[in-house]
Amino acid sequence: MLDSTHPITQHVFRASGLMDRVMSRGQKMSVSPSAVRAELLAECLSLFAEMRELARARFGKRAAFILVAVDEYEAAICALSGLGGGRITEDRRDGEGACPACGAPIAKRRPLPDCKGFEEHWIILCRECDKPFMEAHGKLASSEGFGTWAI
Template identity: 30%
Template sequence: MLDLDHPQSRHVFAASQQLDLILDYLKRITYVGSKERLALLEIIRPCFAALRWLQAQRFAGESRIAAGIDELEQAAEQLARLRDSRAEWLGGELPTDCPVCRQPLTTYGVYEPRPGLKVPKERWCSPCLEVAMPALQRVQSSHEGFGTDAI
């Protein structure tokens, strides 16, 4: 558990915000077409810059964290380029299957934007997301990363 009175806690929370945003976009990357995948990857690039700044300025330049950030960014790029970026989704209704591996998407929660229309709040392809999860968990860990797993 994170000690909220510890002076480093606010920096752990700052890292957590960036990592949450990265995870949200990694999930989105798993169900959109090739062009959208690369565009979403570009949206999260500033998150990696912010994590590198935190690592250098607030985590004493810890080399294990730096290596983890590099690994996570490479994994995000690998995820965005799965199947040589030939993932196809033709728009319209959000897909129920992954456009890369054709597995059913994992869904979590439901919201109702209009009466009678229930849509999952979150969706992602679990098998494809596994490309990036080990690197994300490393950066979150208390032993090799920012310690956001203590939140």
């Protein structure tokens, strides 16, 4: 568990927010047409820059590991954006059908099934296309990375 009084805690929470913003865009990207993928990639690039800045400014010796993991995360998101050579026209953000890039089934689940106010909230993604960036996400969450696993 994260110590709320430790000076690094606010930076771990900031990192978590940045990572989650990229993850949600990556998930959306995996079921979107190429034009939307390009827009989401542009949003992610600035988030990666913020992660790098945060790592250098606040994470000392762990910054080297974090920077490599951010590079991996960025490369995986860029690859996801470029799947289909920019010619994907199918939109699967409704959670129906198969992935427009790899043909795998689309995953659709409620993240908070028993919480009032979230009945219509869904996470929709292609688990196959998301694997590469989720691996990098896991490295950033680790104790060698930003340590967001402790939240």
